[in-house]
Amino acid sequence: MWIYDLPRGTLTRLTSEGPIPFPIWSPDGSHLTFSGSLDNTLNAYRMAADGCGSAERLTTNENAQWPGSWSPTGEILAFTEAAPETGYNLMTVDLQGDRQPHPFLQTPANEYGPKFSPDGHWLAYGSDESGRHEIYVRPFPGPGGKWQISTDGGFEPVWSQNGRELFYRNGDKMMAATVETTPTFAVSKPRVLFEEHFEKGVFPFEANYDVSPDGHKFLLVRPIEHESAPAQVNIVLNWSDELRRLIHAQK
Numbered sequence: 001m002w003i004y005d006l007p008r009g010t011l012t013r014l015t016s017e018g019p020i021p022f023p024i025w026s027p028d029g030s031h032l033t034f035s036g037s038l039d040n041t042l043n044a045y046r047m048a049a050d051g052c053g054s055a056e057r058l059t060t061n062e063n064a065q066w067p068g069s070w071s072p073t074g075e076i077l078a079f080t081e082a083a084p085e086t087g088y089n090l091m092t093v094d095l096q097g098d099r100q101p102h103p104f105l106q107t108p109a110n111e112y113g114p115k116f117s118p119d120g121h122w123l124a125y126g127s128d129e130s131g132r133h134e135i136y137v138r139p140f141p142g143p144g145g146k147w148q149i150s151t152d153g154g155f156e157p158v159w160s161q162n163g164r165e166l167f168y169r170n171g172d173k174m175m176a177a178t179v180e181t182t183p184t185f186a187v188s189k190p191r192v193l194f195e196e197h198f199e200k201g202v203f204p205f206e207a208n209y210d211v212s213p214d215g216h217k218f219l220l221v222r223p224i225e226h227e228s229a230p231a232q233v234n235i236v237l238n239w240s241d242e243l244r245r246l247i248h249a250q251k
Contacts, residue, residue, distance in 0.1 A: 001034065003049060014051050022066050022206040025049075027074045033058070033067045042066065044079055044093070059093060059101055066206060068114035068125075071140075078104065078114035078123060088112045090125055092141075105138070113156060113206060116140065117163050122181065124149070124157040124166055135168045137185070149177050149187055155200075156207035160215040167211060172197045174209075174218065199223050 001015040001023055014032070023034040029049065036045035036055060042064040047055040058077065059065055068078045068090075075096045081089050083106075090105040090112075105111045109129035116123060123140045126133055135154040138146045149157070154168040154175065166177050166187075173195045178188040199221040201208035209220045236242060 001032065012051065014047065024067050024069060024206070027070050027072055033070070033077065035066050044077060058095070061101065065091070066203070068206065069116045071116050072118060072120045078116060080112045080114065090114045090123070104142070115157050115159055117159050117181070118161055119163055119181070124159065126155055126157065135166070137166070137179070147185055147187055149190065150175065151190055156209070158207050158209070158211055160211060161213045162215070165215060169200070169209070197223065
């Protein structure tokens, strides 16, 4: 895991172990949370962003876990857990409470990629409950209903910093939906912001892109363009005669 300083253009290595999947920032930028493997199981860890100290284990479970996002106060971590009986579920752990994981959404469907809204009152996530992967929002900590955000499939939800837009990906399309949370939750019809091929994550648990604080810029991973095979092949006949001619011409 590395830190890349954009203004200075420098890379700082934080861990020598790898791979480190799905690192996410704490709200204040002081720590990075990630899925680490001890005892051959992926659980949640965090470490200081300046590299000081060792990684702190946040959860201990035989099921694989992937961090999703922190609440705005940095006290509650929402994450995805793979359970043999129910598939992927949404879990939370309160570091100011009992520090024990608790189910937020556990159904026969797969739920993944939880993202806290900037005010901490809503949780966006992906689910295949309809038979197709879509984006939904539920109130946090609940109870309450759910609202479907995407209309034609979707992965990797990310909130704008002001909480008024929810971004997600549908194939190569970057989608956005305008949301209102007061006096009641309401969402607009999603619109396409742009369409271009960028790399997606290995799994849809964590967004493989990010949005600038002002919501005007996106950071994505562009795939490496491999050189195409030559479209033309030249064949030289009697190449030895041509070689002798060139040698004599140089004398």
